[in-house]
Amino acid sequence: MTIHSQVSANQRGTWLLLFLFVIVVAGVVELFTLVLGGGHVAGIVALVLASLFVVIGYYSGSSMVLGISQAREVKHDENPDLYHIVENLCIGSGLPMPKVYIIEDTAPNAFATGRDPRHAAVAVTRGLLQRLDKLELEGVIAHELSHIKNYDVRLMTLVAVLIGLVALLADFMLRFTWFGSGKRQSNRGRGEGLVGAIILIGALIAVLLAPLSARLIGLAISRGREHLADVSSALLTRYPEGLARALEKIAADKEPLEVANKATAHLYIANPLKGHESWANNLFSTHPPIEDRIRRLRAM
Amino acid sequence: MNPALWVLIAIAAIVVLIALFIWALYNGLVRSRIQVRESWSGIDVQLKRRSSLIPNLVETVKGYAAHEREVFENVTKARAALMSAGDAKSAAEANNQLTGALKTLFAVAENYPQLRATENFMQLQKELSDVEAKIAYARQFYNSNVMSYNTRIQVFPNVLLAGNFGFAPADFFATTETERADIKVSFEKKNQ
Secondary structure, X not given: OOHHHHHHHHHHHHHHHHHHHHHHHHHHHHHHHHHHOOOOHHHHHHHHHHHHHHHHHHHHHHHHHHHHOXXXXXXXXXXXXXXXXXXXXXXXXXXXXXXXXXXXXXXXXXXXXXXXXXXXXXXXXXXXXXXXXXXXXXXXXXXXXXXHHOOHHHHHHHHHHHHHHHHHHHHHHHHHHHHHHHHHHHHHOHHHHHHHHHHHHHHHHHHHHHHHHHHXXXXXXXXXXXXXXXXXXXXXXXXXXXXXXXXXXHHHOOOOOOOOOOOOHHHEOOOOOOOOOOHHHHHOOOOOOHHHXXXXXXXX | OOHHHHHHHHHHHHHHHHHHHHHXXXXXXXXXXXXXXXXXXXXXXXXHHHHHHHHHHHHHHHOOOOOOHHHHHHHHHHHHXXXXXXXXXXXXXXXXXXXXXXXXXXXXXXXXXXXXXOHHHHHHHHHHHHHHHHHHHXXXXXXXXXXXXXXXXXXXXXXXXXXXXXXXXXXXXXXOHHHHHHHHHHHHHHHO
16 A cells, blocks of 8 residues: 555545444434434434534544643753654655654653644653664654654544543443433333333443444554554665664563553554453454564565 | 547547646646655755854864864865755755765864863754754655656656656755765664
């Protein structure tokens, strides 16, 4: 896949994701109220709210993600070395200078976010700065800049924001269902109790499916783009070994990143949720195996 | 319908198709050329920054090694050539010349430990190496744009029209062999 086709695929994917999200959220709410015997008001309200949220997420998703990750912006004078690396690589790839953020955490990792190259940010952890030398850091930053150039960041940031919202919604609906069905049973009698149970099961399925489907969307769209960003990074730095060694160091570190969660994990250069290497986690992993990435970089 | 009319329609369709093709080709070439010019200004900014650091550097070194006349003259001459360079080719030549002159200057500075210890000198040295790194990256971006532009105007069938529309091949920003070798050495040092 070339970078141009990746850009247009990302732009199509973004619109598809936004559209699907609004439809699915409004649909689930509509179904839910229909089963409960309500009108269409809730569905319409959900449609409006979901659309509103999507617009807000599009424009301020990167601030949300940076806020959740407790990233702090750094200016040139605070860390000139880091700043110069970002600046130089931007010159090399023809990108405008993104904002630079540091996360005060000793686990080495990094991510990029934003809605387009003019509104983008690169965040690195303190641990990354402490453990990598200049050439390795350049490899990592070049990888993140490729995500910006390919418009990966727009899609990935939205996915993070939407997964976060779906998790919240599922939580809320679960509470609402238990509360609602309990009230019905006490008010009306046994026949209604059976209906209440069916509603509860239906709602549970919806509640379980919603985050799962969101996760799957995330999974479907983030595989492959890591490899492309690795290749673009090597092309920009002309030194694949730098990124390969950086990935080695990141993989060797077993400390999980405290500020990362399921919604933001796919943004990072390597999976920040370590120590949960179970079957389920493998199934939903958003990152290709790090050994595989290192091998490909070394083969260049 | 009249067969002659069909032929006429077919010819008209072909003419329209060719016109559309030329239209798209022309716009694509213009975009590509703008990209080359834009990335050239990326190099130009850094070259200007580099030349603006030189007078200060020369003054600082002069304070300690005033008798090294020839060295200063060479640096100043190379700087003047760089500032007056109009196109990529002459700018690259002047820049390479400046790199060589600066190398001698820094070699001279090696003999004056007091000079090397001054805050001003260290700061200038740091800024110069930052500018040089930026020039290297700007060159990389510029040259990749030149390559895609030059390829575009030279492949068939574009080559038939590019010349007529005034699209001339752009010059690469070439670097000297010594500079390339330098970059390699610094990589090896880092690796060890």
